[in-house]
Amino acid sequence: MKRYKRKDYIGLLYISPWIIGFLLFKLYPFIMSFIYSFTEYSITGTPAFSGLSNYIYAFTKDRLFWTSFFNTLLYVVMTVPMKLAFALIVAMILNMKIKGVNIFRTIYYLPSIFGGSVAVSVLWRFLFMKDGIVNKFLSIFNIGSVDWLGSPDIALFTVSLLAVWQFGSSMVIFLAGLKQIPNELYEAALVDGASRARRFFSITLPMLSPVLFFNLVMQTINAFQEFTGPFVITAGGPMNSTYLYSMLIYDNAFKYFRMGYSSALSWVQFLLIMVVTIIIFKTSSSWTYYEDGGQSI
Amino acid sequence: MNDLKKINVSIIFTYIFLIAFALLMVYPLLWVVSASFKPNEDIFKSLNLIPSRVVTDSYINGWKGTGQYTFGRFFLNTFIMVVPTVIFTVVSSTVVAYGFARFNFPFKKVLFALMISTLMLPDSVILIPRYILFNRFGWLDSYKPFIIPALLATAPFFVFMMVQFLRGLPKELEESAVIDGCNSFQILLRITIPLCIPAIISMAIFQFIWTWNDFLNTLIYINSVSKYTVSLGLRMSIDATSVVNWNQIMAMTVISMLPCIVIFFSAQKYFVEGIATTGLKG
Known part of the structure; x- marks a missing residue:
């Protein structure tokens, strides 16, 4: 003791x-x-115990529950890998001994500082309008105008591009991680005649895996909670195709004041995020490499 | 000789890619700035960033706002909310991190693990009870839901960042101060904090930008237009403005981004360092 x-x-x-x-x-x-998730509770009254009814209602009756649930999964699956792939590729290019790294890093990072602000969402809305500037750009290559925000099939993709555009902070973390990889490893691999791909998969990726893991967990948790983008850009439309789970929670809590029901919804979201995080954690032991054998985690 | 040529060509391609990609990345930002100076009918006409005719009444009229209150009011409100939040976050996070990094108290491991676990706790799961709590406290429609939690080190990200930073500092100075008879608070004030200035600046910058850009919380907690922040004001104006006044919206979008841009360019070094230390040494 x-x-x-x-x-x-x-x-x-x-x-x-x-x-x-x-x-x-x-x-x-x-x-x-x-x-609260087991009660019926409008903010003015007192919570009344209602057992599992909120959960049952969500899973069986609320059509928007499944819509927003799958939209959110799709959103996470689209944004997180795209964002991390961009961040990693650009970080690796910047890590080569080239001049002006700082300037490029600054420019690529710039969109990230606006985070989930209304300003960038407004900007997105204008860029991707039917007669907006993105379509004007595509018309140079003779690509017909795309209804980026009006078509239920692509609106969610358009919204997720906003998050991908902000890959800067992941990139900076990757860049710092790449700097820590000892150069001797690459030199030894070159002596052994390892190809570029081989060096990437046998040195860069394993050495970078703790950083990749950190980015993956944090980006996934954030993506599950995305709100401002779809709320401001498309307001969940068209035909609820960009209606994300956090908007469902928001609407139930602050539009209809169903505090009990929205608490239940938030717990479903919490458990979902936990399950996904645990899956990443569990599988990570097979693909992350720690020099100290994982002591510091 | 052949090898040298090959390398040169690949470097040139790399630069072309980096420059083209950089243009693609900043084009939206340059476009919104240029659009804010264009006459309305020109905004969607071409990709050209240089306005055929420069207008500035977009800024003057946009600033006046659509209702009773000007953007000046919204800016003032945002500063009234953001500045105390930033100061309190910095002070409380530094003090708490000092406790975690320099003392060996009972249950430290458990408490630290709890702090780290809140790093991954999704905000949405505590959103509703917090709203109900703040409602009971009578804090709704004020900036207290932002300012008072900041006083209690509720942003685990910053506590963690400071702990990491403190662990990296040499302890000799502090130890010699103990011999000189300083108590722990004097050490914190006179020795530790001056050494932490870079981390403190990073923390202040991040908290400023995050609070400035915050939309969901302001949407929930602030109801009266007289207390609207820039985010809420901007959203109100896109809903209210007739479709014709695009350049006014662009102008206010630019203005609302300006504080973050100014801070970013004046303190870039701290940005990169801040992200790198917290992101890596986990």
Whole structure:
């Protein structure tokens, strides 16, 4: 048993703001949303216990539940790999000894600073209008005008392009990771006559895998919660094709004030994110490589 | 000789690709700036970024807004919300990180693991009870839902970032201060914080930009137009403006991006360092 000195307890004093914040603004809401999810609760009344009815309603009756559920899955599957692939490819090019790396890095990073702001969503809406500037650009190559935001088949893709455009922060993380790979590994591989592809798959990818893992987890969690883009660009349309899960939660909570039902929805989302994260974690042991054998994780 | 040629050609192609891609990346941003100076009928006419005739009344009229309140009001509101949030986040996160990084108190491992786990806790799962809680506190339609949680180090990302930074600092200076009879708070104030300035700047920049761009939370918590932030004001104007006044919307879009752009270009170094340290040393 470890003995603590008086001096050690001072540490608790320093972290006390976080303890209060954690209990009040993280743990308490977390538990309450679980409890509310079993109740019928409009914000004016008091919560009335209703068993599993919210969950049953979501899975069996609410058509928008499955629509938004699959839209969101599709959105995640489209944005995360595209974003990470762009980030990795561009980071690898920038990692070659070329001049002006800083300028390119700055330019590629620039769109990321606007995050999920209304401004970039407004911008997207104008760029991809039927007679907007993207179609004008395509017409140079004799490609007919595409209804980017009006067609239910491609509207979600158009919205997800906004997230892909903001690959900058993943790129910077990759770039920092690439810098850490010792050059000797590549030199040794060159001596052994390893091809470019071989060097990528046998050195770069394994050495970069912890960083890739981190990016994958964080981007996936974020993508599942996307809200501003589809809300501002398409308002969920056309024909609910860009209606994402977080919009379903928002509508139920703040349009219809069904606090119990939307809590249940948020728990379904939370569990879904957990399951996906756990899958990434579990499979990661087979594809991530840690120099210290994973001690630091 | 042949080899040298091959390398040169591939370098040239790399540069062409990088430049073309850079143009593609910034074109939307350049376009919105140029469109804000174009007459309405010209905006969608061509890809050309140079306006045939420069107009500035888009900015003047856009700034006036569509209702009772001008964008000046929305800007002021956003600053009233963002500045305290940033200051409180920086102070609280630094103090808490100092506690985690420099002391060995009971349950430290558990508490630290809890802090890290909230890093991955999706905000949406706590959104509704938090709204109900803030409603009970009477905080709705004010900036308190942003400012007060910031005081309590509720952004685990920044606490984590500071802990990582503190762990990388040499401890000798702090140890010699102990010998000189300084208490831990004096050490934090006089020695640790001055050494943390780069990390503190990164933190302030990120929190500024994230709070500035925040839409969902402002949408939920702020109801009266007199308290609208720039995000809410911009959204209101795209809904309200008749379809003809495109350049006014473009102008206000540009204006709303401006603070982030200014900060980005004046503090680029801290951006990259901030992302790299938090992203990597996990």
